[in-house]
Amino acid sequence: MSHAFLAARRPLLAMSVLAVAASAHAQNRLDTVVTTATRAPQKLSDVLADMTVLSRDDIERQAVGSVADLLRRQVGFEMVRNGGAGANTSLFVRGADTRHTAVLIDGVRVDSQASSGASWNAIPLAQIDRIEIVRGPASALYGSDAIGGVVQIFTRKGDGKPVVDLGIGGGNRGLVKADASVSGRTGIVDYALSVAAEGSNGFNARPAPATPTFTPDDDGYQSRNASLRLGVQLAAKHRLEVSALTSHVDSDYDSSATAKTDDRTISDTRATRLAWAAQWSSDLRSELSVGESSERYETQPSPYVTKTRVRTYGFNTSWNLGAAGTLQGLLERREDQLDNTGVIGGHGKRHQDAMGAGWSWASGPLSLQLNARHDRDSEFGGTSTGAVAGGYRLGAAWRVQASVGTSFRAPSLYQRFSDSGKANLRPEQGRNAELGLHYASGRDEFSITAYRNLVRDLIVYVSKPVSGVAGPCPNLYGCYDNVSEGRLQGLSLRGATALGAVRLSGTLDLQAPKDSDKASANYGKLLARRAKTHGTVRAETDIGAWTLGGQVLASSKRTDNLATGIKLGGYAQLDLDAQVTMSRQLNLQFKVENATDRKYATARTYAAAPRQVFIGLRFTPQL
Structure with missing residues (x-):
């Protein structure tokens, strides 16, 4: 057994002995109101899904990196990245592929119809106020994509008197970050405007001597982003809201081209939404919305440009029936468009029309939730999905819950309309069952979830010999086809406790995808690139005005490529952070990621980020 593997296992074994697994206790306050699990407001304590909520305080402790760096520290998540924070990034939830996670920003679906899945590197951490994570299939609520889970990102929202928040900081390798926001309420109008920029000289992401064609230089990035949320209380029970986000990332990378050039990727992500929320009575509410997202990806000097546009229209209503529970109804339309030179004719289009219904009920210790949805795709016809969940409280602190559900993802427009596409491609289909046990009392939290997700008709690229065009592929070299199946199963633990003044938390995933x-x-x-065991352990404490924290992120070995069998070694990364309140208006932040400068890779020939030091100031003046 390798030294790297043992180094990765020690904190994970310690985690299982302590039986503490999950995110910080503060993020999972049981009275927190969430919307992602049912698409309607409910208390976190009533949610029947495996769910985590990340607050702005959790994001501030992160201080360095990207959304993917934050999420990889949550139970069920693994990250694969081709270099630094600006590079192409994938996130696996419970072993599912990155395209199997539905991602929304303020209710707007974000998805690339070229690469399949959200562009994680282009989602700005500085604009996020809260993240809600639901693990497990949720197509009965969200339609296509939600085979592995849902990540919904919320930007800042104004409330009360005006608040100004300013942040600036820097670190080694030329890292510079700055952000500013103003939010508040004036009469019937609430507002929140935020802008941010950051950049870094980066590091050499392709240091392997076996790849001499790669340019041995630092691969840095620059980004700038902004968000706006504006709400108008038209009447006591009617609210109109518009939200918008824009993000631009210009990142260096090393191509496999023979010429040693400075290659760049340019990513632009935008999301806008207009929504009208109405409370018709104490028991009846509705929301009407229209949203649009776009993702543009370009490489230079190699001439490649692709752009995805996703437009959605939705009507969602809920009716409280008292002792009989709550009914929900949903009508939704999604329109996808891809502009890409690899697509026949240069572009492809598709739309999906959906209707769904849900019922939730609770009486005494028992809770039930039923959801059903039918999506009709202009290319692939109809797909029906459903979910059944139940929970039972075993006293004040314990609850057992179980669920079964189905899910799907429609083929991307590139898989369908490129010269490697096939007219008879079918949507990927998932069937999941899980059982969970949860405990919460005072400062202690613990949960364990066992799951099994069978995914069939997986779409993969099938290569074939150049000898001819006979066979099902329209392309001489290969095509996308439904030729694979996956069994994603595992055990996830998370929790938090306190030993005196020290707060402990962590995660542990034992999986076999x-x-x-x-x-x-x-x-x-x-x-490929999934570990049998991965997790985190975090400790933090307060000493006077200081909050000191440390976290170990660890993973066992993985196979980089199933065809070659090449392995990626296990690793354990140590992160340190500190915050000090200098006054009611001024906070000082310190962060050291990969404090021991551990060398490892999440993708072969791509180095993980070396030690990163960050010092920042956050100023919130009183107005």
Whole structure:
């Protein structure tokens, strides 16, 4: 057993002995109101899904990195990145592929129809006020994409008297960050405006001597972003809100081209939404919305440009029936468009029309939730999904819950309309069952969730010999086809406790996401870049005006490529952070990521970020 693997296992084994697993206790206050689990407001304590909420305080403690760096520290998440914070990034939730997570920003679906899945590197951390995470399939609520889970990101929202928040900081390798926001309420209008910029000289992301064609230089990035939320209380029970976010990232990378050039990727993400929320009576509410997101990705000097536009229209209503529970109804339309030179004719279009219904009920210790949805795709016809969940309280502190559900993801427009696409591609289909036990009392929290998600008709690129065009592929070299199956199963633990003045928290994932296609040469093998064991351990305490924290992020070894069998070693990364309140208006932040300068990789030939030091000031003047 390798030293790297042992180094990664020690904190994970310690985690299982302590039986503490999850995010910080403050993020999971049971009275927190969330919307993602049912698409309607409810207390976190009533949610029947495996859910985590990250607050702005959690994000401030992060201080350095990206949204992906923050999420990889949550239970069920693994990250793969081709270099630094500005590089292409994938997130696996419970072993599901990155395209199997539905991502929303203020209710707007964000998705690339070229690369499949959200562009995580282009979502700005500085604009986020809260993140709600639901693990497990949620297509019965959100339609396509939600096979592995849902991540919903909320930007800042104004309330009360005006508040100004200013932040500035820097670190090694030329890291500079600055942000400013103003929010508040004036009469019937509430507002929140935020702008931010950051940049870094980066590091050499391709240091391997076996790749001499890559330019041995630092691969930095620059980004700038802004968000706006504006609400108008038209009447006591009617609210109109508009939100908008824009993000621009210009990042260096090393291409595999023979010429040693400075390659760049330019990513632009935008999301806008207009919504009208109405409370018709104490028991009846509705929301009408229209939203649009766009993702543009360009490489230079190699001439490649792709742009995705996703437009959604939605009507959501809920009716409280008292002792009989709550009914929900949903009508939704989604329109996808892809402009890409690799697509026949230069662009492709598709739309999905959906209707859904839900019922939730609670009486005494028992809670039930039913959801059903039907999506009709202009290319693939109809797909029906459903979910059933139940919970039972075993006293004041314990609750057991279980659920079953189905999910799907429609083929991307590139998979369908490129010269490697096939007219008979089918949506990927998931079928999940899970069982969870939760405990919460005072400063102690603990949960354990066992899940099994069978995903069939997985779409992969199938290569074939250049000898001819016979066979199902329209392209001489290969095509996308439904030829694989996956069995995603595992055990997730999370929790928090306190030992005196020290607050402890952590996560532990024991998983076996495997190829379950008996006709595959990889049958029974773990999926690429997934670890059997990964997790975190965090400790923090207050000393006077200081809050000191440290966290270990660890993973066991993974297979980088199933065809070659090449392994990626296990690792353990240590992060340190400190905050001091200098006055009611001024906070000083310190952060050291990868404090021991551990060298490891989440993708072969791509180095993970070395030690990153950050010092920042946050100023909130009283107005």
